[in-house]
Amino acid sequence: MTTVRRPLWPTAALPVTVPVALLVALLAGCGIRSTQVPTDFGPAPSRVPCALSGQDISTQTSHGVPVQVFLLCSEQLVTVDRSVSVPDGTAEAARRVLVAQGLLDELAETPSTPEQQAGYTTDVRGGMTVSGPRPKDPEGTLRLSTPPQDLTPAALAQIVCTFSDSAAAQEDGSVVLGPDTGPLRRYECTTDVRSAPATKSPPSTTVDGT
Numbered sequence: 001m002t003t004v005r006r007p008l009w010p011t012a013a014l015p016v017t018v019p020v021a022l023l024v025a026l027l028a029g030c031g032i033r034s035t036q037v038p039t040d041f042g043p044a045p046s047r048v049p050c051a052l053s054g055q056d057i058s059t060q061t062s063h064g065v066p067v068q069v070f071l072l073c074s075e076q077l078v079t080v081d082r083s084v085s086v087p088d089g090t091a092e093a094a095r096r097v098l099v100a101q102g103l104l105d106e107l108a109e110t111p112s113t114p115e116q117q118a119g120y121t122t123d124v125r126g127g128m129t130v131s132g133p134r135p136k137d138p139e140g141t142l143r144l145s146t147p148p149q150d151l152t153p154a155a156l157a158q159i160v161c162t163f164s165d166s167a168a169a170q171e172d173g174s175v176v177l178g179p180d181t182g183p184l185r186r187y188e189c190t191t192d193v194r195s196a197p198a199t200k201s202p203p204s205t206t207v208d209g210t
Helices: 011-029 054-058 092-108 113-117 153-164 191-195
Strands: 065-073 076-084 142-144 175-179 185-187 204-206
Touching: 065 092, 065 153, 076 092, 076 153, 076 191, 092 142, 092 153, 153 175, 153 185, 153 191
Parallel strands: 142 175
Antiparallel strands: 065 076, 175 185, 185 204
């Protein structure tokens, strides 16, 4: 008796199986692997680090009283280290004005080359001066040669936040500003202002009696 051996798989399946195997081989040869894992690796890293090396910082704070000013970077306010000159023995009232003028001058300076490469800019323009209170002004008032309302929102935010974080501020951290002559306003630097200085103006209130 002749034994008939049955194939282990249907003969009709060969035309389907062979092309599939061939396709897998071709994909593997091209370096393409099928995957079920998501390929979302998140947003691309920022091109603006807003960070400086220790050497870059030291070149900006080599002389004078160490201070911090707020520059613009990635559409936010970011502090950088600076220094201002204040003679020893200066009276407190005069010291506040000297510090405020030094801060204004630093804000108006073009950022250093490393700072520019890191994305830092400033909206404060040079030539602005600051003076102390007039008669009947509250103690600690600072009057600007450029009226605050004439500044860009970003420049005003830079000035208010820089002053509020310095010896030029009031005891509660607020800043009383005004033009050479005219009414005064009390300004505050808030988290919203620091996060979006171009669109969020520093909140302010009228100072009574001015």
